[in-house]
Amino acid sequence: MKSDATVNAGDIARLAGVGRAAVSNWRRRYDNFPRPVGGTATNPEFALHEVEDWLRKTGKVFQVSLGERAWQRLRAQDDDLRLGDLLAQAGAFILYLHRDAAGWRRLAARGDLAERLPAAVAAATSDLPHLPEPPPYDPETARTLAELVAERGAAEAFELLCERYAEAHSRRLDTTRAEVAEAMIRLVVPDGGTVLDPACGMGTLLLAGHAHTGSAGRFLGQDVSRSAALIAAVRLLLRGAHAEIISGDSLRCDAFPEAQADAVVCHPPFNDRAWGFEELTGDPRWEYGLPPRGESELAWVQHCLARVRPGGAVAILMPSAAASRRSGRRVRANLLRAGALRAIAALSPTGPDLWLLRRPEAGEQPPSRLLMADAGAGLSALEASWPAFSRAPETEPSGPARGVRIIDLLDDEVDLRPARHRPRRSGPELSREFAAARERLRASAEALSAASGRLAMEPDRREQPMTSVAELAKAGLVTIHQAPFRFAADGGELPVLTAADLASGGPPSGRAAPGRGMVALAPGDVVLAPSGTVRVLAADDPALGSPGGVMLGPQLTAYRVDAERLDPYFLAGFLRFASVLTPTRPGTGRADARRARIPRLPLPEQRAYGAAFRDLLALEDGLRQTAALGETLVRLGFEGLADGHLRPPAREG
Known part of the structure; x- marks a missing residue:
């Protein structure tokens, strides 16, 4: 166990309200800057108390909040490789505080707190998936967490720790973007009923579902990571959700084999070649065909359909390649023929895509069209068109999304990439659109140049209260x-x-x-x-x-x-x-x-800063709009060159 809470350069920058470059500069300029006590050469760690002392002695303004102190104490308990287990254990303790505050007050006053705390937490959180051999509770860390809960409330205190964990392990965690999670819920989750996420991770999709349905919903989740499953369970239970989260591999060892959920949402692991192809060859879930060894995502699609009630909907994120790989074309074709696959939206040019599916009811006539939205339209187009299309898929949707005839998709490739099935425009129409986009981009670039303005250079950073x-x-x-x-x-x-x-x-x-x-x-x-x-x-x-x-x-x-x-x-x-x-x-x-x-600062100086910030915010908006215009121009250029409606410029000589 580490002897002290440690911080890295990013943590120090956050404490002092500066950038990471400033911290690197301090290390070069000041001989008395604390020496690393751990980490690596590229990401060294420093003792928190030594950093605090140095900042105080050198007159640097800093603030170590209670939340930051709780996070650093938690990290100090063990190696970062076990940080997920530590966070899960902290979540179990916070849930215990939430459920038995009086019991904690009695226990905290005892001298044998360390010995009695594990049993007290286990008794109050018996509905949680359990961690294997959790590290012992540290009394001082527990008291710091209790102070944080008293300051922020149990749910917000744990969210802060989850946020810090996501920052520390951003390269290892594949989380769903908040706006995508919320859109998935709006598209398929009814106001009440049961929602299942068979690869729930830390519970992002289920939390969005609870925010949508409130106490009317029941939430089931499973994840192969025990710590992630426990974290998800704590996040939901702290918000009063009716939730059951199980640890395990949903494909190999399904925790809800009899589930008939009203909706299933899922962000499965992509490109998992060890998903269980050999032992699951004859599984009854493969109603639409055996998923190829290299197409784990098609196994997840069929698992989700098998766990939703007839007439229930599925929203699942898929890699863009899953829409066109040759190995999966038989399964894709069967999903289309049965009327199970209803819509695909490309969320960005590089993916992922969002697939919407519906488990067919007995005797139901399959629809003749599939709803598609490409990366230029994405979620907003899908949300605008889906409600009406899901009720009447034979009618042409309004807006950027479009209905594509399924019979036109059932060729040798069964290529379901939305960009491939964009309606072809006439030559004059595409040429006019390309010329207009080019002119808008030129005007936007000129406006950006004029809006950039000038900021006066300051030779030395001014220290301000x-x-x-x-x-x-x-x-x-x-x-x-x-x-x-x-x-x-x-x-x-x-x-x-x-x-x-x-x-x-x-x-x-x-x-x-x-x-x-x-x-x-x-x-x-x-x-x-x-x-x-x-x-x-x-x-x-x-x-x-x-x-x-x-x-x-x-x-x-x-x-x-x-x-x-x-x-x-x-x-x-x-x-x-x-x-x-x-x-x-x-x-x-x-x-x-x-x-x-x-x-x-006095109000006149505030207004001077405010005017500069206003210009920068306008510049940021302009850059965003210019980027969108540039993407449109590139897309139209490729389309026109490929279709023969545009041609390269004549080469001299």
């Missing part, structure tokens, strides 16, 4: 509003600003019925998304153009400033900077910017 957003809120300079996790959508007429609207700069696209806790937006509000996207709502902002007001959407936070004391763009710039330093990982909960550090 700092505060935090939480302190500004206590002083009344800003009021923080958060939307409910779930809105009542039935009959909803109220416009809702969503995270996608925030990113695109467009008007509100969501709708909701009136409900408790809803937040009406106002001019001057600073709106922040978990991804770090920030937007200041001006009086003429399209987000405020709806009569009767616009509501703040789920997962978003609004910061309403006292304009006589705090400039909104000044605040927005530092919130944006804080999101760059500590990005929120997909599926780990809401962004918490209360710890973002803000300089204490």
Whole structure:
């Protein structure tokens, strides 16, 4: 066991509110900077108490929050390779605190806490999947976690630890993006009933399902990783979900063989050649054909269909190659003939794709068309077209998504890539679109050049007195509003600003019925998304153009400033900077910017900073729009050259 909490360069940067480059510079410039106590040559670790002492002695402004201290104490318990087990054990302890706070208070006062704590936690969390040989509980770490729970609440305290874990193991964890998870749930999960995720990981999809259905849903999950299954169970149980999470391999040892879920959502492991081909050859789940050895994803598709009720829906993420590999064409063809595969959306040019399936009911006539949306349209097109198409697949969908005749797909290749089945345009139409896109890109590039502006160079970094957003809120300079996790959508007429609207700069696209806790937006509000996207709502902002007001959407936070004391763009710039330093990982909960550090400056200086931040935010929006225009131009260029409607320029000589 490590003797002390340790931090790496990224942790130090977060504590001091600087970039990693500044930490590297300190190590070169200061001979008394703490020496590494572990880690590797490329990612050294330092003793937290030595770093704190050094920052204090050199006058560097820093803040070690209770959450940061709890995380570092947890990491100090064992090697990072066992960090998942440590986090799972911490989750079990936090669930025990949530369920038996009085028992913890009695136990914490005893001298034999270390001996009695494991039995107390096990008794209060018997519904959790258990870890093999968990490390012993450290009393001081337990007390620090208890303080964090008292400060933030059990659910938010554990989400913070999960976020830190996702940051530490970002290369090992394959998490589902929050916006994709939420869209998958909206597309296939009913308001109530049972939802199954047979490869649930840390529970991202099931948490999105609980946010959608609330207490009306029942959630089943399984994952091959014991620590991931336990983490998922804790996250759901802390939010009051009716959940059963089991550890194990769903393909080889299905924990829910009799399940008839109302919906199945899944982000399975991709390209797994050891999925069990040999021992599962005669499995009854392969109703649409034996999945090839190298097509584990088609095994997961059929497993999901076997565990959903007749008429129930499946949303599953698939690698782009799964739509066109020759080895899987027989299974794909059978899925189409049976009417099981209903829609495919390419989420990006490099994948993954989202497949929507429906388990056919007895005697049901299979549809004649498959809904497709390519990477240029993606989720928004699928969400707009799917409800009507799922009810009447014989009608042509409106919008960018399109219906493709299944009979046209059942050739020798059964190639289901949406980009391949984009409708062909006439030569004049494509030429006009290509020329218009090229002109828009040129105009956008010129506008970007004019908008870049100039910032004065500062030879030495100025040390300024700092505060935090939480302190500004206590002083009344800003009021923080958060939307409910779930809105009542039935009959909803109220416009809702969503995270996608925030990113695109467009008007509100969501709708909701009136409900408790809803937040009406106002001019001057600073709106922040978990991804770090920030937007200041001006009086003429399209987000405020709806009569009767616009509501703040789920997962978003609004910061309403006292304009006589705090400039909104000044605040927005530092919130944006804080999101760059500590990005929120997909599926780990809401962004918490209360710890973002803000300089204490008079209002005139704030406004000068605010004007510069406003220009940078506009530049960021322009870059995003220019990138989208560039992708459109490239796509049209390839299409025109391949179809013969465009030609290369004549070569001289």
